[in-house]
Amino acid sequence: MSAETRPLYLDYQATTPVDQRVMEAMTPFFTEAFGNPHSTSHAYGWEARDAVEDARQQIAKMINADPREVVFTSGATESNNMAIKGVARFFEGRKGHMIAPVTEHKCVLESLKYAQKLGYEITWLPVAADGLIDPDDIKAAIRDDTALVSVMHVNNEIGTIQPVAEIGAICREKGAYFHTDAAQAAGKTAIDVQDMNVDLMSLSAHKMYGPMGIGALYVRRKPRVRLEPLMDGGGQERTMRSGTLPAPLVVGFGKAAGIVTDERDTETTRIRDFRDRLLKGLQQRVPDLYVNGSMEHRIAGNLSVGFKGIDSEALMDALKERVAISSGSACTSAAVEPSYVLRALGLSDEDAHASVRLCVGRMTAPDEIEVAIEAISEAVRTLRADGTRASVA
Ligand SMILES: *Cc1c(COP(=O)(O)O)cnc(C)c1O
Numbered sequence: 001m002s003a004e005t006r007p008l009y010l011d012y013q014a015t016t017p018v019d020q021r022v023m024e025a026m027t028p029f030f031t032e033a034f035g036n037p038h039s040t041s042h043a044y045g046w047e048a049r050d051a052v053e054d055a056r057q058q059i060a061k062m063i064n065a066d067p068r069e070v071v072f073t074s075g076a077t078e079s080n081n082m083a084i085k086g087v088a089r090f091f092e093g094r095k096g097h098m099i100a101p102v103t104e105h106k107c108v109l110e111s112l113k114y115a116q117k118l119g120y121e122i123t124w125l126p127v128a129a130d131g132l133i134d135p136d137d138i139k140a141a142i143r144d145d146t147a148l149v150s151v152m153h154v155n156n157e158i159g160t161i162q163p164v165a166e167i168g169a170i171c172r173e174k175g176a177y178f179h180t181d182a183a184q185a186a187g188k189t190a191i192d193v194q195d196m197n198v199d200l201m202s203l204s205a206h207k208m209y210g211p212m213g214i215g216a217l218y219v220r221r222k223p224r225v226r227l228e229p230l231m232d233g234g235g236q237e238r239t240m241r242s243g244t245l246p247a248p249l250v251v252g253f254g255k256a257a258g259i260v261t262d263e264r265d266t267e268t269t270r271i272r273d274f275r276d277r278l279l280k281g282l283q284q285r286v287p288d289l290y291v292n293g294s295m296e297h298r299i300a301g302n303l304s305v306g307f308k309g310i311d312s313e314a315l316m317d318a319l320k321e322r323v324a325i326s327s328g329s330a331c332t333s334a335a336v337e338p339s340y341v342l343r344a345l346g347l348s349d350e351d352a353h354a355s356v357r358l359c360v361g362r363m364t365a366p367d368e369i370e371v372a373i374e375a376i377s378e379a380v381r382t383l384r385a386d387g388t389r390a391s392v393a
Contacts, residue, residue: 007324010363012301013156013184014326018252019209019362022359026211027250028184034100037247038236048247055254062257063182063201064192065218070187071237072245072253075215076183078230081149082217082241083179084111087148087200092118095147101125101133101162103179103341104152112150120147124155129346131160132292138170146176153201157341157357158293161189161303168197177225183207183215185258188268188299193218199225205249209362210256214249215308217241267362272300274360274369279303281373286380291333292342292355306355307380309387315356318379323372325356 009017031052037052039045053067067294073079087173088098098115100108112122123141127133138149142262149171151162164180169312171178179200185191187208193201201218205211219225219240233242288308314328319325327339339351347355358372 005321007322008319008371009324009363010358010368010372011324011326012359012364013159013207013357015206015212016209016361017363018211019256019259021259022210022252022255023209026248026252029251033247035247037245037250038234042366051254052247053249055257057253058257058261059203059216062186062191062261063203063218064194066221068238069193069218069221071217071219071240071243072250073215073217074213075206076105076181076202076204077215077217079204079217080105080107080179080181081111083200083202083227084108084148084150084229085114085230087177087179087225088115088118088120089145089228090226095120095145096313097121097143097146098148098150099123099125099138099141099146099176100125100150101152102156103127103131104150105156105183108150108152108181127344130297131155131158131292131341131345132294132297133162133167135163135166135170136324142170142174142176144174146174146322148177148179150179150181152181152257152271153191154182154188154299155293155341156184157339158304158345159184159299159359160293161185161297161299163297164198165196171199172197174206184299186257186285187264188301190264193220193362195213195347200227205253205256209255210262211252214246214253216253218268268300271360271362271364274364274366275301275303275377278358278360278372279305281369282377285373285377292345292347301360303358303360304342304355305358306351307384308351308354310354310380310383312353312356315376315379318383319375322375325358327356 029341033047035044035048037048056067059070098120116122124139125133151167153164168178177199180198180204183204186203199220204215220282229240231242236242290306292304338349342352
């Protein structure tokens, strides 16, 4: 695939390109400044360590945390595993309950099933038709032996923003830890772990214009969060996550966080304008279109839309040379089952199957919106006409 034949990219929630400035910040740490950040006996190590600590500060600043509360991991999958399994193992036999909505990312759901095997009872919360959970449901479900409540900040399929600050306040009052998967929130909405009463927060660099393979888990120090590490070894990251830190990736993640802190507001305005034009353009050209999830409590770049009667697989196939989109989560898109997130909103199998996720991002150019509107509306019209012919024949 060459630059000329590449389709335009509307799948920014699957991953994002690395920002050129991030690339430039990382490069020297692959070649000249290649030291092991844990080498304490020479300048190569010190140089890498200083760069890692600088990155840690930038990430802490982005979420209003103390740098000592940022633990680097390989990504949000690891961070989610570490938070949920780590707390489950620490409190095994002493606490017995966890809470999460049914619309969480697979890696959260699977980690909770691990906790279940350890003996924890899990309360699976339903969501409303707009994708949001009701904090009163948490209030009703939370118990004295609730070890952890896990609610993702921004949903990866429908872009909805959960009321995390209200949930955090409930958890704090009851003495349960509050974990949030913020992989899709960082860079797209304000994050403040103090205001939100978050105890554990998962982040991923490649969802915010940083490199793949690096992420972080925020672990609160006051009041201190206790968890068992997943990785044992050299005791790096204050013994919470052993293993050599990939200094170039850490530096890239830090740079990406710095850009977010400086530019999020202006970027959000531009991206929202693009997304709104995309929706309006599609609404004008194709009938029977529906938006999944709350439009009000939603990140600027996301549009989860369904086209009545369409098969999303056929739509993606028809568009494959022109526009890169997906039907939701990249992790499950190999499966042909309808999205469990859309089903949880109350959509029928058919309507869930007719939905796609369109996502605008930092590198989206204004003229790409027009191209996408034309390509998608044309493909939908063609598929519908074919469908009608098929049912007539
Ligand atoms: C992408 C994503 C993950 C997984 O992150 P990786 O860094 O790719 O492991 C977890 N949760 C959410 C909400 C995501 O969007």
